[in-house]
Amino acid sequence: MKRDRFPRLIVFGLVIMTMVLAACQTASPAPTEPPAPPQAPEATATTAAPVPTDTVPPAPTDTAVPAATDTPAPSPTATVPAPVCDLMPNPLTVNAGDLGSPDNPIVITFVPSGDTGKITKAGTAIADCLSEMTGLSFEIEVGTTFAASIEAMGAEKAQVSFLNTFSVLLAEQKYGVIPALVAVRKYATVDIDPDKALKDQLEPFYKGQFIANNASGIKSFADLKGKTFCFVDPNSTSGYIVPRIILKANGVDPDVDLAATQNAGSHNNVAIAVYKGDCDAGVTFINVLTDAAANLQATYPDITDKVSIFAVTDRIPNDGMQFIKTLDPKLQAAISDGMLAMAADPGGNAVLKSLYNYNAFQKIDPNFYDDFAAVLKKAGVDPASLVK
Numbered sequence: 001m002k003r004d005r006f007p008r009l010i011v012f013g014l015v016i017m018t019m020v021l022a023a024c025q026t027a028s029p030a031p032t033e034p035p036a037p038p039q040a041p042e043a044t045a046t047t048a049a050p051v052p053t054d055t056v057p058p059a060p061t062d063t064a065v066p067a068a069t070d071t072p073a074p075s076p077t078a079t080v081p082a083p084v085c086d087l088m089p090n091p092l093t094v095n096a097g098d099l100g101s102p103d104n105p106i107v108i109t110f111v112p113s114g115d116t117g118k119i120t121k122a123g124t125a126i127a128d129c130l131s132e133m134t135g136l137s138f139e140i141e142v143g144t145t146f147a148a149s150i151e152a153m154g155a156e157k158a159q160v161s162f163l164n165t166f167s168v169l170l171a172e173q174k175y176g177v178i179p180a181l182v183a184v185r186k187y188a189t190v191d192i193d194p195d196k197a198l199k200d201q202l203e204p205f206y207k208g209q210f211i212a213n214n215a216s217g218i219k220s221f222a223d224l225k226g227k228t229f230c231f232v233d234p235n236s237t238s239g240y241i242v243p244r245i246i247l248k249a250n251g252v253d254p255d256v257d258l259a260a261t262q263n264a265g266s267h268n269n270v271a272i273a274v275y276k277g278d279c280d281a282g283v284t285f286i287n288v289l290t291d292a293a294a295n296l297q298a299t300y301p302d303i304t305d306k307v308s309i310f311a312v313t314d315r316i317p318n319d320g321m322q323f324i325k326t327l328d329p330k331l332q333a334a335i336s337d338g339m340l341a342m343a344a345d346p347g348g349n350a351v352l353k354s355l356y357n358y359n360a361f362q363k364i365d366p367n368f369y370d371d372f373a374a375v376l377k378k379a380g381v382d383p384a385s386l387v388k
Contacts, residue, residue, distance in 0.1 A: 058362035081349035085132035100136035122355035146235035208238030216280035230282030
């Protein structure tokens with residue numbers, strides 16, 4: 001599904017072309033979540049959307065890494081229906097030893113963009129439901145890093161992946177991984193977001209946000225100089241790649257102007273580090289502070305009192321599901337149909353929301369992310385140059 005064609009990104013690309021060499025070099029570490037990057041999505045590369053005047057020029061269409069809603073975490077007493085995983089018509093049959101049989105299960109890899117315990121629980125539920133629906137056997141793994149999930153696909157130790165946006169670009173370039181589904185989420189937003197009118201509408205894109213501990217006195221990009229900063233992971237779209245471009249576009253060289261930087265490993269960890277003062281500021285998807293899946297307020301009820309959002313990125317295309325290029329098209333179709341059926345079922349949908357806050361999926365053409373990749377390339381971040 002194609003969205004805006006980034007009409008203003010050319011200007012953005014020209015503004016920061018001279019500033020991105022360091023970003024490319026820093027983003028080149030082995031794909032981890034991101035050079036995830038994610039949910040991505042992650043300059044901000046994205047579809048053309050107005051950008052706060054104190055942030056950045058328009059950029060690409062991140063999820064995903066994972067992006068999430070502003071909806072408060074559900075009540076612990078709320079009843080969640082069990083997934084309906086009825087066997088689909090004309091299920092596939094596989095011979096003993098073939099991929100998809102009990103002794104040779106299809107492996108699904110998930111990037112560690114959030115709480116790995118929750119991801120493991122939700123991933124296991126997805127694998128179990130897919131098995132019941134398709135008659136195939138599945139098992140899961142949660143990558144230790146974003147790069148680990150990419151490499152599992154490259155080595156065909158996993159055949160199905162849920163990668164963040166930038167990891168998808170790297171996996172496409174390095175291993176020919178095929179995007180099959182894009183996540184659709186209720187659009188999460190904050191007051192300073194120029195797209196806040198889209199709140200709760202189902203969209204295939206998301207944004208990142210720059211956050212700061214209120215005690216740090218940071219209220220703008222200029223205030224970041226001499227401060228400590230938390231990124232997510234070198235492969236994270238909204239938690240590393242896009243934010244570095246934005247920082248440079250706003251006069252802050254993260255390799256020179258910041259007192260210290262660190263990669264916290266997940267969006268949750270960045271928010272917690274900023275809350276505790278381990279980092280003065282950081283970057284995450286919108287809005288990890290109140291996201292139902294992250295549920296940080298359960299442990300840190302005053303997190304929104306101590307942490308503020310001072311800037312947002314532009315649109316980043318959401319993450320989703322991908323296949324290795326050698327996977328039998330019949331297996332690809334069965335798995336895609338199973339995931340779409342899960343998303344349409346209330347119980348299955350609840351599982352998907354607990355994974356990466358998915359609301360639905362859309363089938364996509366394999367070139368779905370090409371426009372976003374082109375935007376990054378104009379900004380000096382070429383995924384093809386980062387693979388080894």
